[in-house]
Amino acid sequence: MSEIAIKVDHLTRVEGHGNIILNAKNGAIEKVQWQVTEAPRMFESFVRGRHYHQVSHVMSRICGICSIGHALCSLKATEAAMSVTISEQTELLRKVALHAENMQSHILHVGYLVAPDLFRKGSVFPLIETHPDAVLKIIALHRLANEMSDLLCGRTTHPITLMVGGFTSTPSERELSSLRDRLSNILPVCDEVNQLLLDNVHMLPDFTRETEYIGLTSDTEYALYDGVIGSTDTGTHPVEDYESIANEYVVPYSTAKFASHARESYMVGALARFNLNAEKLTSGARAWAQKFGLSPISYNPFMNNVAQLIEYYHSVEDSIALIDTILNKGLKNETPSYAVKAGRGVGAVEVPRGILFHDYTYNDKGFCTRANCVIPTNQNHKNINLDLEALAPTLLGLAEKEIELNLEMLVRAYDPCISCSTHYLTVEFT
Amino acid sequence: MKKQKPRVAFFDFASCEGCQLQIANLEEAVIDVTKLVDIVSFREVMKEHSDDYDIAVVEGSIMRPMDEERLKKIRENAKILVALGACACTGCVQRMVNQWPVEESITTVYNKDEALKDNPYFANFETKALDEVVPVDAYVPGCPIDRDEFCKVLVALLLGKKSPVPDYPVCVECKKKENVCLFELGKVCMGPVARAGCGAICPTHGAECEACRGYVTHPEEDAQTDVLTKYGISAEQIMQRKSMFTYRYIEEKAKQEVEE
Numbered sequence: 001m002s003e004i005a006i007k008v009d010h011l012t013r014v015e016g017h018g019n020i021i022l023n024a025k026n027g028a029i030e031k032v033q034w035q036v037t038e039a040p041r042m043f044e045s046f047v048r049g050r051h052y053h054q055v056s057h058v059m060s061r062i063c064g065i066c067s068i069g070h071a072l073c074s075l076k077a078t079e080a081a082m083s084v085t086i087s088e089q090t091e092l093l094r095k096v097a098l099h100a101e102n103m104q105s106h107i108l109h110v111g112y113l114v115a116p117d118l119f120r121k122g123s124v125f126p127l128i129e130t131h132p133d134a135v136l137k138i139i140a141l142h143r144l145a146n147e148m149s150d151l152l153c154g155r156t157t158h159p160i161t162l163m164v165g166g167f168t169s170t171p172s173e174r175e176l177s178s179l180r181d182r183l184s185n186i187l188p189v190c191d192e193v194n195q196l197l198l199d200n201v202h203m204l205p206d207f208t209r210e211t212e213y214i215g216l217t218s219d220t221e222y223a224l225y226d227g228v229i230g231s232t233d234t235g236t237h238p239v240e241d242y243e244s245i246a247n248e249y250v251v252p253y254s255t256a257k258f259a260s261h262a263r264e265s266y267m268v269g270a271l272a273r274f275n276l277n278a279e280k281l282t283s284g285a286r287a288w289a290q291k292f293g294l295s296p297i298s299y300n301p302f303m304n305n306v307a308q309l310i311e312y313y314h315s316v317e318d319s320i321a322l323i324d325t326i327l328n329k330g331l332k333n334e335t336p337s338y339a340v341k342a343g344r345g346v347g348a349v350e351v352p353r354g355i356l357f358h359d360y361t362y363n364d365k366g367f368c369t370r371a372n373c374v375i376p377t378n379q380n381h382k383n384i385n386l387d388l389e390a391l392a393p394t395l396l397g398l399a400e401k402e403i404e405l406n407l408e409m410l411v412r413a414y415d416p417c418i419s420c421s422t423h424y425l426t427v428e429f430t
Numbered sequence: 431m432k433k434q435k436p437r438v439a440f441f442d443f444a445s446c447e448g449c450q451l452q453i454a455n456l457e458e459a460v461i462d463v464t465k466l467v468d469i470v471s472f473r474e475v476m477k478e479h480s481d482d483y484d485i486a487v488v489e490g491s492i493m494r495p496m497d498e499e500r501l502k503k504i505r506e507n508a509k510i511l512v513a514l515g516a517c518a519c520t521g522c523v524q525r526m527v528n529q530w531p532v533e534e535s536i537t538t539v540y541n542k543d544e545a546l547k548d549n550p551y552f553a554n555f556e557t558k559a560l561d562e563v564v565p566v567d568a569y570v571p572g573c574p575i576d577r578d579e580f581c582k583v584l585v586a587l588l589l590g591k592k593s594p595v596p597d598y599p600v601c602v603e604c605k606k607k608e609n610v611c612l613f614e615l616g617k618v619c620m621g622p623v624a625r626a627g628c629g630a631i632c633p634t635h636g637a638e639c640e641a642c643r644g645y646v647t648h649p650e651e652d653a654q655t656d657v658l659t660k661y662g663i664s665a666e667q668i669m670q671r672k673s674m675f676t677y678r679y680i681e682e683k684a685k686q687e688v689e690e
Contacts (some may be wrong), residue, residue: 064448123476
């Protein structure tokens with residue numbers, strides 16, 4: 001059999017730069033690898049010396065897609081370091097802001113980046129011509145998510161209003177009530193978009209590989225904003241133990257670090273959260289999981305795309321409930337009060353691509369002296385590599401174009417965020 | 431014969447890609463953009479790629495020799511090169527890394543690892559804006575960019591008109607919004623020297639302007655320092671603010687002083 005050499009240089013429709021390399025000879029894989037080539041951006045270095053007030057604004061710049069999650073994780077770490085407590089209203093509003101970002105990121109990924117694969121197109125642009133109604137529905141879901149971010153955070157990307165202890169400004173009751181109505185009205189559109197994916201879900205490869213799933217988990221809710229670390233292999237762990245969970249290490253072919261825990265690799269993200277917390281989803285989201293035939297534990301990484309749409313539904317329904325709680329209690333004008341002090345704090349938040357950790361040390365004047373961030377995509381890199389190694393041999397009978405597409409679809413299913421993780425992708429068939 | 435639309439390509443270097451994301455955030459208006467131009471390359475959202483383009487829109491800062499080479503090729507291919515967002519225009523927050531020797535920052539983040547030795551992926555030099563490597567024809571400032579302003583810049587380029595990006599300070603837009611001046615609240619605001627065009631979005635939400643859009647062409651820095659001092663703000667606090675998004679100007683000033 002002939003030689004196969006595939007090199008996807010700078011994989012498309014992902015956030016950031018990464019390569020996929022596959023070499024095969026006489027029907028045997030010689031090498032298959034996922035490489036991260038994004039320039040190291042070194043946030044953990046230059047945040048040193050920043051005053052605590054600026055830290056979340058600096059660190060949100062790690063990622064354009066999940067800037068709200070980075071800002072919230074940063075604030076939680078700072079608040080833990082300085083023993084700042086936040087009000088119930090602040091926590092409720094932060095949860096709505098996090099839902100907004102989860103919705104924005106998930107629909108962007110499934111609607112704009114994954115959908116073209118299902119229709120064998122290179123991008124969403126030809127779908128504007130061939131499937132205008134579907135594209136407009138997807139845009140409607142994307143628009144609402146962004147408008148939620150605008151309302152809660154002052155801006156779609158890189159939140160303005162989120163600050164240590166609370167908010168610089170909050171939406172009015174009228175604005176929240178109008179948002180609640182729009183969320184309620186979008187549910188039928190969610191149903192239609194979910195049905196579209198369900199009609200085409202057979203296009204996602206049927207591939208499974210057992211692995212460990214890690215994410216936040218909580219007794220009281222589908223954990224996104226808060227919780228303890230949960231693993232499908234080892235149970236629960238305190239957030240402060242994050243370093244012994246991620247165990248980050250450097251490999252020469254990646255400017256993003258790799259991670260491992262109980263096994264050689266683990267997976268984080270929507271599928272991990274679903275596998276850990278499915279019973280805590282809202283009723284509408286649970287009903288959609290049933291229609292997709294998705295139940296925990298699913299070992300098919302391609303089902304991450306499905307889990308993302310299920311989570312979109314959950315975020316809409318849960319945001320409605322959160323806004324109802326805020327409005328029932330009445331919106332209050334709050335000014336945070338706390339004392340600056342020296343200390344170390346760890347924050348953990350579930351961002352669209354998985355569990356995120358920020359860890360800061362401050363001196364007594366409130367200046368950051370040390371920082372460490374563990375990013376979801378880094379935690380997935382090794383798992384992506386092992387999935388590629390398991391998937392590639394099953395593809396060798398296919399045409400080179402199809403092999404390439406399947407490998408790309410696999411990496412894309414993880415929704416890698418490479419800017420974040422270098423803080424990574426190209427497919428190289430060499 | 432059907433008239434050919436201008437061909438536009440998007441590229442990115444070290445950045446959060448949040449500025450390219452603002453193109454997707456145009457929502458339905460993206461369809462209007464595709465009626466004006468042919469998008470021939472946009473790695474973040476499409477598989478197709480072409481090196482035949484008229485306008486290159488580039489996000490991100492240049493941090494490695496391999497990136498510098500790629501940018502030079504893009505410059506060769508493009509008739510017009512647009513710097514998209516603060517990373518491309520000034521170096522954004524990641525320019526703060528220039529405060530330390532590169533080796534120290536790499537060690538801080540990655541530890542001393544054999545994997546890094548003679549590895550081009552890790553061959554960082556100081557963080558640079560695009561116009562420190564190649565000539566830039568148009569700028570869309572901000573972190574993130576304002577998506578409507580991007581459309582205005584694109585239309586101006588297509589019509590051959592001058593840049594619609596304002597060259598007056600954020601204070602002008604802030605006054606129009608009738609916001610309470612943040613100096614009155616004891617905050618360190620960059621409004622007096624920062625380039626407007628954002629609609630004073632941060633002060634309007636009760637947060638200080640951080641000058642993410644860079645300075646106006648002739649910033650009255652001394653006057654701003656006087657005002658800040660009058661409000662009892664320390665030199666250290668002022669430097670904290672100035673070194674966040676606008677470290678490029680500090681570097682340039684220091685260089686000028688050495689030359690003088």
